[in-house]
Structure formats: C-alpha cells, structure tokens
Amino acid sequence: MTSRDDILASIRANLPRVDRPLPHVPLFDESPPPSLLSAFKKSLERMGGIFLDPPDTGDVLAPVRAKIASAKVVCSTVPEIAGNRDIARVDATQDLADVDFAIVRATFAVAETGSVLLSDTDLHVNAVAYLAQHLIVLLDPADIVVNLHHAYRRPEFRDRHYASFHTGPSATADIEGVLIHGAQGVRSLSVLPSPRTL
Amino acid sequence: MTSPAEQSSGSAVLHPEMVAAEDTHAIYRDGHRLDHAEGASKPFRSQPEPQPRGAKVHGNRPINQAEAAARFIAAPEHEKMHDERLWDLRQKRDREMHHIPEWEQLRSLASAIKEHTLTHLDEYLDQFEANARANGIHVHWARDAAEHNRIVHGILSDHGAKSLIKSKSMLTEECGFRHYMASVGIEVTETDLGERIQQLDKEDPSHIVVPAVHKLRTDVAKVFADTIGTDPDNNDVHYLAEAQREATRPLILAADAGMTGGNFVVAETGTFVVCTNEGNADLSANVPKLHIASIGIEKIIPRLEHLAVFVRLLSRSALGSPMTQYTSHFRGPRAGGEMHVVLVDNGRSERLGLEEFWTSLKCIRCGACMNTCPAYRRSGGLSYGATYSGPIGLIIDPTFNARKYSNLPFASSLNGSCSNVCPVRINIHEQIYAWRRELVKRHDVPLVKKAAMKAAGELLSRPVAYRAAIAAADVALAHLPRFVIYNGLNAWGKHREVPHPPKHTFHSWYQANRGGKQ
C-alpha cells in the first residue's frame, strides 16, 4: 500500500461517526462604510501602510514621482510610471536584489483590512514585491470590496497561480514587542489611488 | 452602574515598572502609535538578566514542567516581560473582537466548517490532491515525521539542492526537520525573525506565533553577537532586527530551495494559504525555483468562501491585528518553477478516532490560548518540553507520547479562558480534564498520587471516619490538605500561608446551635 492509501484508510477507519453539516456563510455586508476608499485608507494606515493622497489638480502621479526621485533602481510593472529596471528582462529573481522601489498595480483591495491583492499577473516576477526595499501600489478606487467575504468571491483566486494580500509592509515585533517595518520584505508599502487607464 | 469588569482596563498593567517612559523609534501614522502585527500596544522595557532555560528532557521520562516553570518565575524580568507581552496580545485581541459584531458567529462558523471537514477528511483531501495536481503541483503523502523528512530530502536531492530557506512551521518542528537536515548535510535557514533567533540559539520555539517571546532584548543581543557578529553592547531592537535582515538576505538570495508551511488548504481550488507578517514565507517561496510546502492533513477546508471566516479570525485571535501583513495563496508553480506539497499525517488520522479529543484537530495554530493562559504566561513555553506548549499543547502532546507528556494536563488551573478565546471553539479545558482521567486510566500517573487519592476517596465516603478525622479544627488543618498533598512535601505552605484554624467547624457549630433540628 502507498502512504497515500495508508493515510486515507486510517482516516476512514477513524472518522467520527457524527453528523456535521457544512454551514452557510453569510457575506456580513449589512452595514458597509459610507466610503470604501476612506475605510480602506483608515485600515491601511492602521496596518502601517502609507496612503498617498493625490493632488487635487495636475499630475496625479506626483506623489509617486516624488518618492522615487532619488532612487537608484526602480522596477515598474505599470504603464503609468517608467522605471529603470525592465521586469521583462529579469532572468533570475536574484537580479531584483538591488531594487529600491517596485511599482505595481493591485488587482483589488479590501476596505475591512486595508489589504491590496497582488497576483502573479500584476507582478510578472513574484519576488519583486518582497526583494524591493519599498513597494508602491496603484489602486483603482473602483476595485475596493467591502470585506474578505466579498474578496474571496473574486475570480483571481480561481485563475491565478499566486495571489497575495499585502496589508501594510513587512513587519515584526518578535523582540519585546517593538514594532519594526522591513523585517525581511519591503520596508514600506504606499498605495496611490489611481483609476486604471485602458 | 458601570461595572468594573465592563470598563476597559486601559493601560493598567500588573508590572508598571515594565512600561517604558518613551519609545523614540515608535512608528506613527496619522498621529496614532502603531501596534499591528506582534507590536505591543505600549512600550515595554526590561532589565538585563540571564535567560532561564526550558524543561530538562531525559528521553522518554515524564517532563517536569513545574520544575522548569519555577526556574522561569525565578527570573523576574523574563517572567514579567513574558506575562505583560502576552497579556497585551490578549488585550489587543479583545479590542479587535469588539470591533466585529459577528465575532461569536464567526467562531461558530469556523468550528462547524472544521468539524464538517474533519468528518469528511478523506473526501476533501482527495479533492485537493486532484485539483492541485491539475494545477501542476506535485503532491506527496507522509505517514509520519520520518517519512516527511525523507520525502523532502528526496526532492532536494533530485535538484541537487544543498541549502534551504524556510518560514516558520510547527509541523516541521514536530518532525524534527532541522535536526534531520543537518544530519544529511543540507543547510537550513529560518527566515522568521523569532524563529531565526531560536535557531541561532539552538533552542526550540517557545510559542507557536512569537517563537522568541520568552527572550529579552539583551538575550537576543548576546545570541546575535555570538552568531552574526553584532556589537555585544548594543541591545537596541531596531539595530538587532536590521542586522538580522542584512545577515539573512544573502542566504535567501543564494538558497537552492524554499520551504513553507500552510495555514489553510482549499479543496475546491487546490490552493494552500500561508500567513506571515514578515513576508519571509513569500521570499522563501518565490526567490528559489523550488518551493516545498509541508502541511498537516487537518489544515484542509472545503471552499474559498470558508477561507474568509478563518482569515478574519486568525490574526485577530493571535495578535489582535486585523490581518497578517501577508496572506498568500499558492495555486500552482510559477513559470519556470516547481512546487511540491507534502501532506503529513504523523498521528492525526489516529487522533481523529479519539472520541473525546478529535476536535483538537480543529486548531488553526493561532496561539490565542497560550496568550490568555495565566499558567503559560508565568511558565514560559519551553517549560513544557514539547513542540506544542500552553493549553493546546496539554491536549495534543499526550497523543504523541502519553508517558513523556503525562504531567502536562495537570499544568492547568482549568480556568477555561483558553476555550473562550479559541477561534474554532475547541473545548480545551474540558479536554485537559478528560486527559487527566485518561492518563489515570492508562496508569500514567505516579503511584503515590494514586494511593493518596484512593485514601481520600475512602475517607470522604465514610462520614463517621471523616468526622473523627477532622473532629477538631486544628486537626482538620493537619488532615484536610492531605487530599491534595500526595507528594509528602508541604506544597501548600511553601509559598503561601495556611488558613487560620477557626474555633469550630461548621458541623460542630451546627450541632451546638441547631442541634435539635434535623
């Protein structure tokens, strides 16, 4: 017998003989916040993320340009901002080790938690979102869902090989509870509301 | 009237001396001091003190948890920091809970989903395997720890891999994985900060979520000075964390393979989900070409819609943070990469057959029961001498080795707080109680204790003998505590005063004052 057969046989021999029906899970969306964007911003900031308020007029990308102005290596996967490291030409993930800023677009975001979903389609090379020192995420305000129950109805969880909720930057407080950003992954995560340009 | 219990206890702490006056490095957003992830809600500060070590392990002999706990308590800086830190996590958990009106309903849903899945475990594992394979994931099955280690070693050998970076996994602790890999010449690097500290100190994790919570900053400074060459006189936490990042990054970039655990496995999509705060699991999974995930068979849930329930509960219960910083869903290998999942039984299918204990398999390893446990907070996780410490450990460890862990179910006051914080509603304290019965049945308790309990049972069932034994109150004092003092030592009076003997018992007062009435 293979281990697989052994384990399944052992499970079948030991299954509790009780009836436990699968419950219905509600969406818990009876009282959504008046503004999903404001709720998202509040949650994001609680989790250590930076919300980049776009200027009222003029260049909506100005806050991003200001951030990357003095950076040596910028890797952008979005058409709105040009970087100087072309992700399409990255052969090995190690080639991303010196990236200062990575700029990506979120598939969608969750107001409840301040999370942005980044998937393999958005990242091109998954590791860029972790090896970069700082991460900037463009988010279309129309792409915010109210909570995680709605989030898990999105199709990306059924068609992407990799999808990750980023909720603020890399963080740890493993030593005496002192909060540190940039434990292993990015030191900061900034989100700029920016509608998708088709 | 506002009752004391209903008011928030605010910043009140048991050990005010642990609260630091200021924290110049604290991170603020919009005027608020941040305390997400494992962050403390207030700045704590310890004084240097040698670190107490964990339980002494002698092969199969019963672990003396009480002895190790006493040594932890004898190190007051460690004990106070540990207690305040974990209590702070519990307070943060309560704060989050109060933000979610449907909290208790979520706990019930989580429990029901897990119980349903466990009672159909074979079907859902089958479904997961088929879907994962269809997505290009290699699925392996391991009966026990040894087979798990052999399978992973085999995968690494097939790729000529000599170095492995990994994120925290209780399952690999359970399997003695690092030890095994060292014996076959594979270099393993833990990438979670707390777990890395423990690896460098050659010590097991003491807590399933915050592995080095029993250490002070000065302990970490010493470990890092000895292993990664930091300044031994600098115990600034930011400096230590940064030094670790700088030391680990080259190992991450050079590793031949990456390994993660899995918090949840979704049958309908063939997905596994990994939750971390540091992003270290995503580095481990996404930097090397080869990704291996070791996952216990009980981690499975049927559908994506169920995942929402667990993700909402996990980090809130564990750390009082609304979400882990990273919640990553792996459904297949990336282009040019290879992905393996090892499904591990290691006693789980047998535990499923234990009528009183099978629901312990619902556990999602959040650590909330440890944070709330008043005995755990004062004992330190290493006092349990087992992979799983705290309340959940008391009911899981004996399934691995009933003799070695026979003392653990007694290391509880049965206060029940653990069951109330459990996000999947495991009746932990009732299972602790049931394990005591089970161990007595299996004769895994000391004979002297059995003799004392038998004698107590006989005396207490014979009113005349009982009354004779405690006829006078001062005699009662001599006899009564013996119900519980079976070890010949006066354990009651060692660290607390004995009760003052009254002039009479209630019984004799009643005879004297209400004697005619029966």
Next chain:
Amino acid sequence: MRIGLFVPCYIDAFFPQVGIATLELLERFGHEVVYPRDQTCCGQPMANSGFNAECAATEALFVRNFSGFDYVVGPSGSCVHHVRDNFDAIEQSDEVKQVRARTYELVEFLHDILKVDAFPWARFPHRVGLHNSCGTLRRLKHAKPSELNEPFFSKPMDLLSKVDGIEFVMPARPDECCGFGGTFSVFEEVVSTKMGYDKVSDHARAGAEYIVSADSSCLMHQQGCAERIGVPLKFIHIAEILNGASA
C-alpha cells in the same frame, strides 16, 4: 421550599462563618433549610486529579444526603460545578440526575431562583474587588467573561450592588484566574502562588480593602498569598456581605 444546605468540606473546616451566613441568609427568605449531617465532600478533589473511580463512593454518599430536596444550595462555585457538570463516577439513575439538576450555587440561587431584589439588612461601606472564580464565571456562567463578545451581565455584582455603601474597584485583569485551581495549587505550587501574588497585588493597587468572592477556596489561596508577601487585604465571602456582615 425545602433546601438542602451543602457545606463543602473546606468551608466546614476552615470557613464555618460562610456556612453559617449561607444558612441564615436562606432562612431570612423564609425557607426551610436542612443541613444533612452525614455530608462530607462532593468528590471534586479526586475527580479534578483524574481519579474518577475514586470518587464514586463519595458521590454516592452525596446523593444519599441530598436526595429529595427541592433544591440543594452550596456557597461554592467549583463544588457545584463538579456536581452539576462532572459528577459521573456513579450510575446516572433518575435520583442522581435529579440531585445534580437541583444543585445550585448560592449566588445563582439568590439571583435566578429566589430573584432577590433587596438585602435591607446589609450594609458594607468598603471598597471591594470582586473575584469571580473560574468555576462560577466560565462554567456556571455567573457573569460575562471578558473573552466573549456578548452583552455584559454579572449576577454577583447585581446582588452586591443592592448592598448599601459598597464600592467596587477595578483591577487591571478583572477575571484572570487567581491560581488556586484545586490540586493545581499544590501540583504547580510555584506557578499557583505567583498567580496568587499577582492577583492580590492587582486588587491592592486598584485600591481594594476587601476581595469578595463566591468561592472560599480562591479566597483561602489568595489570603495565604497576600499574607506571605505582606499585601494588606481582607477577604470575605459574598454570603457574609449579603447576610449583613459589617466587616
């Protein structure tokens, strides 16, 4: 109604005043209260240690003593919890089931069955810290435990707030276990006493003069801890306050 008075063994031996206060208090409400003299213990010390078979004879004796009453009332949450929830070393005959179901802890009996709305004889002008034992809090459900997101209630506080002059203080950890835990108090005596030290220090820092509880076992442990480390607190059972004890 006819009430069987259950005086647990350690109350009989060390805290007779608690048994007396319970008896007198129940009589104040006009009920017939009977103390069966052959009672010893409920069996909890053995059961709590896992020795269930060893409590069979003691449980059988308990049933012989308390069979036939309308209610059995005892001033100890943990003992009542044992009788009601774990008392299964003996065969569960109808008689056994009836005794178990009719056994009440004093606070819940006053609050839920007698529905007492006043204690005109009681006055306690002191600052007290309320200690809900874990048995009363999380098993008998005297009050909402802090871990749950449910509406607040507290039966002991409802009763005590009807006592003239009483003032409550708020410790940092209102419902943390004090560390007694039955045999835990000796099996893990260092952890147990450390929990006790922390508990009494917390109450003292909050300004309590008294710790009041429905469980004398917790109070016995806390008093022993307070005396050892020199915390000047006094300890009193809720029955004594409700029966009109002045200090």
